Amino acid sequence: MLVYDQPHQFEPLLPTQKLAELGETTRRIFDKSSQLKGSASPQARAALREIVRSMNSYYSNRIEGQSTHPMNIERALRRDFSDQPDVAKHQRVALAxxxxxxxxxxxxDAEAETLSSGFLKKAHASLYGRLPEADRLTDDGRLIAPGALRTHDVSVGRHQPPAWQSIPRFLKRMDEVYGRLKGVDAVIYTVAAAHQRMGWTHPFEDGNGRAVRLQTHCALHLISGGLWSANRGLARDRERYYQMLDNADSPRQGDLDGRGNLSEKMLWEWCRYFLGLCEDQVDFMSSMLDLSKLKDRMRAYLLVRGATSGMNEYREEALLPLHTTAAVGAVSRGEFIRMTGLEERTARKVISRFIKDGLLKSDSHRSEVSIAFPLESLGILFPNLYPEAGTAVLE
Incomplete structure (x- = not known):
């Protein structure tokens, strides 16, 4: 059996050929992300960012086969945990x-610092340090120590990660390569390559996938502004995600396949797959925040919610001020009332109902109101963004 104990065995750490194609995609992602970060109001972006954060947790845990329903995640955020031990455990992991x-x-502060092994350890410690010991036990009873490197050899499917004594050497080599990140064109394929090679190294007892995806999310955060998520794309086709990771583990395939021990061609294919996934997520979120289309979906939501709930506060007169909070920002209660064209008492009932249902938020009963996006609204306001949120809770 081949033993990996020398860093040259997982070279190359970056593709070196056909970089123009990767760079072109990267520039498009930067441009589209920049436009996305300027769309809608700051409050609308902040509300959407929190949905993406919850969604990240759901999808990263689903990749591991251990997710809980989005509604249970919402309850966990309110410290409302299930009486069912397994559900409560999944809630605690999602919240962590x-x-x-x-x-x-x-x-x-910069992408390169997030790609260090130190940041990966920090991500693992930040996640698992929030969990009680009972939630940090592996299936075979081993305790996961937050941020600690593994102290024994493991097998992961067909893959044999490096011998545990050699892990620091592999991490040091990654720090040398990924810490030199320079130039816009190289950013995302470097993040992609680091994601694959960090996972290949399998530095922790358990939780490697979660920690690496946290690291990857943070590496992309300055680009995405938290408004789009690679996790969503990875989880939507989990089998392909794992297959592409596995393919990039392949040994070198002849003299034309780079100069390292592993296949440069397959590492490049992984990077191209990852960049395509990122661009797809930016495009999707850009379509969700198209303000004219969002206005149409808001109108539909008011009509559907009013018809199905029997609450007459959900009415089309509320569309203009509601859309204004999404497009421009917070408005005073007086402004909201004037934009409805309703009599004051009726309009105040609309505001109260929207705040109670989570469609608006306000710091006090007199302060400005701003847009929010409750889970139950996502199926209409942001269709296909987080479809699991609209399913029945069966746990």
């Missing part, structure tokens, strides 16, 4: 992921 992501994002 959300809180870790928020903490890690706040520490990001």
């Amino acid at each position: 992921h959300i809180e870790a992501e928020r903490e890690l994002e706040a520490s990001v």
Whole structure:
């Protein structure tokens, strides 16, 4: 059996050929992301960012086969945990992921620093350090120590990760390569390559996939502004994600396949797949935040919600001020009332109902109101963004 114990065995760490194609896609992603970060109001983007954060947690855990329903994640955010032990455990893991992501994002100043092994350890520690010991046990009873490198050899399917004593050497080599990140064109394919090689190394007892996806999210955060998520794309075709990772583990395929021990061609294919996935997510979120289309979906939501709930506060007169909060920003209650054209008492009932249902938010009963996006609204306001949120809770 081949033993990996020398860093040259997982070279190349970056593709070196056909980089123009990867760079062209990268520039498109930067341009589209920049436009996305300027669309809609700051409050609308902030509300959507929180949905993406919850969605990240759901999808990263679903990739591991351990997700809980989005509604249970919402309940966990309110510290409302299920009486069912397995459901409650999944809620705690989901909540830990959300809180870790928020903490890690706040520490990001540049993409290169997020691709370090130190940041990966920090991501693992931030996630697992929030969980009680009972939630950190592997299936065979081993305790996952937050941020600690593994101390024994493991097998992951057909893959034999490096011998545990050699892990620091592999991490050091990645730091040397990924820490030199320079230039816009190289950013996302470097993030992609780091994602694959960090996972290949399997540095922790368990939780490697979650930690690597947290690292990847943070590496893309300055580009995405938290408004689109690679996790969503990866989870929507989990089998292909795993297959592409596995393909990039392949040994070199002849003299024309780079100069390393592993296949440069398959690493390039992984990078192209990852960039295509990122561009698809930017395009999708851009379509979701197209303000004219969002206005049409808001109108539909008001009509459907009014018809199905029997609450007459959901009425078309509320469309203009509601869309204004999404397009421009927070408005005073007086402005909201005037834009409805309704009598004051009726309009105040509309505001109260929307705040109660989570469609608007306000710091006090007199302060401005701003847009929010409750889970139950997503199926109409942002169709296909997070479809699992609209399914029945069966747990």
